[in-house]
Amino acid sequence: MVSGQDHGVPDGGLHPDGSPLTGPTDAQEEGFPQDQAAAMDALRERNHALVQALNRAGKELTKAKTQLAQMASPPMNLALALGVDSVSFDEMGVQHANLEVLYGSRRMVLALAPGVRADRVRPGQTLLLDENMVVVQVRDQAGSGPLRQVSRIMDSGALVVQDTSGASSLVERSGALMDTDLSVGNQVMVDPSGQMALARVPEEDRNDLVLEEVPDVTFADIGGLDRQIDRIRDAIQLPFLHKDLFRRFALNPPKGLLLYGPPGNGKTMIAKAVANSLARGSGTRGVFLSVKGPELLNKFVGESERLMRRIFERARQRAGQGGPVIVFIDEMDSLLRTRGSGISSDVETTIVPQFLAELDGVEALDNVMVIGASNRIDMIDPAVLRPGRLDVKVRIDRPGREAAASILSRYVTSDLPLAAGTSGGDLVQVLVRDVYRQDPGRKVCDLLDQDGRWNPLYMSQLISGAMLRNIVDRAKTMAVKDSIRQDREVGLDADRCLKAVQEEYLDMLDSVGDQNPEQWARTAGLTAGRVSDIRLVDRAGAES
Structure with missing residues (x-):
């Protein structure tokens, strides 16, 4: 073996980086015979290839050693x-x-x-x-942990805190709390062992949950839900307004009402109308406590339960003043989800029992009615829906033709600027006919059922009261813009109404999008478990 430069190449045959030298060191120019020169050039090329291969192998070996060290490193x-x-x-x-x-x-x-x-x-x-x-x-310090309430501040700065059961303990302050002014009643987050207060938790303002004024929504403002409203009146208004008769007949008023069904169909409006009717009927000032389910969910252990207690505490306080109180919990399925479902962060294992304890009357709930609203009744814990709790359940479904006409008549009225020769009733019928036609121009998508059949889904099958109002608002906005552009008042007419329906339809196509078929079908209020795929409509063709 040749010993030059460790790779069998004579001294001076390679650059320091391993590449072969050219120019005056070429074998022929050094005076070697032609066959020896060719052999030397071949050796140089081979040596260069070997050096490159060795460099690559070295890098791969270093990478493998690093990965092996990471895999073999002990846990920290x-x-x-x-x-x-x-x-x-x-x-x-x-x-x-x-x-x-x-x-x-x-x-x-x-x-x-x-x-x-x-x-x-x-x-x-x-x-x-x-x-x-x-x-x-x-x-940095941890961002979540158990909550405690400060009950006493020691001269040393240490804190006496209480947990939800009332048990007290002494904790030290973290560096972040050294310069923080604390007072008795504040909430602090502690470490999992409960030995150090890490951060102060801002107080939720209970007044944010309370609407002190009686809602101005009445049942007369709600169209297309006459049958549901009659049932709600029987379940809620009668027990509140005729307590003596109910006592005579040994009837217990329901503690709660659940309004369920697809979104945008008036569940919140009904809850406000109930509060209004009870207050007007009793001649007292009613209170409407409204809270969305996700607002009660909190990353701090025990905070959601504390907020739930405070809501009912507020309800009892207001009810004690003689007026009816409605506790309205929107999106109830996000808060009182079936325990052990594994879908949420398992907060339901504590918040559901807390809600049931309040509802079952650890303290009397006189003059308090709980109304829940949900798009997904299938996700609410069954214990919440048992008799004696939210036992009155009313489905608020999508409007049919007659219900849609009733809803639209609330927004298209004779006192609006209407085009000559046009009445509000005429425009309502124009809107209903266009929304509820079932042809390719109003098809939203095709749904594949579990039997392998594709079924068309039309705009009318996804329409809601909120969408109907939005259509009217679109048409009114067009009339306003045309009035500004033409410098004269332009009346609402059929053409603007039809354009508004088309715009709402195109928005509906976009909303379907790329979603999980089964989850979308449940949220939209379609038959659960029957939708396995969605075939979208070509939007470009729908616009033409």
């Missing part, structure tokens, strides 16, 4: 910083520090790695420990 642990125990520096200026930490429920003193500055560690921060239990990194 997390701890809570309580404070600096001691700090010193040797003659070389290297830091030697120990930290007092909380590791699980154990208080320990651990060494701090030289590269981590002790003066930047604050109580309450999260610490990363290596396999030797040395602190190698300081992180």
Whole structure:
């Protein structure tokens, strides 16, 4: 084997990067015979290829070693910083520090790695420990944890806090709370072991949940739901307004009412109309406490339950003043979801029992009616729907032709600027005919059922009261814009109404989009479990 440059190449045959030299070092120009020169050139090319292969192999080996080291590295642990125990520096200026930490429920003193500055560690921060239990990194403090209420502030700054059961404990303040003004009654987040208060939690304003004025919505404002309204009157108005008769006949008024069905069909309006009718009928000032289910969900352990208690506490307080109180919980399926479903963050395991405890009357709920609204009754915990709880259930469905005409007549009235020779009733019929026609011009999509059949879905099968109102508002906006453009009042006419229906239809096509077929079908109020695929309509063709 040739010994030059470790690869069998004479000295001077390669650049430092391994590439072959050219020019004056070429074999022929050095005076070698032609056959030897060719052999030398071939050796140089081969050597260059070998060097490149070795470089690639070296890089791959380094990468593999790094990955292997990562896979073989031991797990690291997390701890809570309580404070600096001691700090010193040797003659070389290297830091030697120990930290007092909380590791699980154990208080320990651990060494701090030289590269981590002790003066930047604050109580309450999260610490990363290596396999030797040395602190190698300081992180921000945790952003979630159990909640406690401050019941006393010690002279030292430590806090006496209480949990939801009323049990007290003494906790230290984190560095983030050192300069924070706290008072009795404040909510603080503590670490999982309950030994340190990490952060103050802003109080939810209970007044944000209360509408002190009686809602101005009446049953007369709601169109197309006469049958449902009659049932609601029997279930709610009669027990409130004729209490003596109900006592005589030993009838217990229902505690709650559930309004369910596809979105946009008047569930919230009905709840407000109920509050209005009860207040007017009793001659007192009623109260409407409205809250959306997601607003009660909170990342802090126990906070959702506390808010639920405060809502019912507020309801009892207002009811004690003699007036009826409606507690309206919208999107109830997001709050009182079936326990153990695994869909949410398991907050339902505590919030559902808390709601049931309030509803079942740990304290009397006189003059208080709970009304829930949901698009997905199938997701509400069955215990909530048992008799004696939300046992009155009224489905608020999509409007048919007659109901749609009744709804539209609330928004297309004779006092509006109408085109000459046009009446409000005429425009209502124009709108109903166009919305409810079932032809390719109003087809939204095709649905594949579980039997393998494609079935057309039309605009009329997805229409809601909210959409009907939106169509009228679109037509009115067109008339307003034309009036401004032409510098004269332009009346509402059939052409503008038809254009408004077309715009709503195109928006409906966009809303279907690329969604999970079964989930979309359930939300839209279609037959559950029967939709396995969706075939969209060509929007370009629909616009033409």
